[in-house]
Amino acid sequence: MAQVTLRINGYAYVLGCADGEEAHLLAMAAEVDQRIATIKMQAGQSGEARMLVMAALTLADDLYETKRGGKADPKLGRRLGRLAKRAEDIAADLETP
Numbered sequence: 001m002a003q004v005t006l007r008i009n010g011y012a013y014v015l016g017c018a019d020g021e022e023a024h025l026l027a028m029a030a031e032v033d034q035r036i037a038t039i040k041m042q043a044g045q046s047g048e049a050r051m052l053v054m055a056a057l058t059l060a061d062d063l064y065e066t067k068r069g070g071k072a073d074p075k076l077g078r079r080l081g082r083l084a085k086r087a088e089d090i091a092a093d094l095e096t097p
Contacts, residue, residue: 009036009051035059050091057084 004022006013006029017025035055040046043054061080 008033050088053087053091057087
């Protein structure tokens with residue numbers, strides 16, 4: 001098993017992966033890091049947990065749309081807004097000592 005050091009939002013994470021999958025894991029980490037950079041440009045710097053949750057939500061939204069074939073749901077925006085708010089509340093709770 002290989003180990004890869006990923007850099008996401010300036011933090012290092014060491015993860016294991018199958019031999020030969022290192023480049024794929026690095027590419028996925030780069031995508032997450034890019035999502036966080038975009039979020040920071042739009043919403044400003046926030047806590048690490050919050051940034052990771054928001055990046056995960058944008059990736060989940062892309063996956064959801066891909067699975068649905070890209071068809072727009074007029075209620076989806078409101079649902080994602082509520083989900084994002086809940087994720088932010090959870091992240092804020094994680095950041096509070």
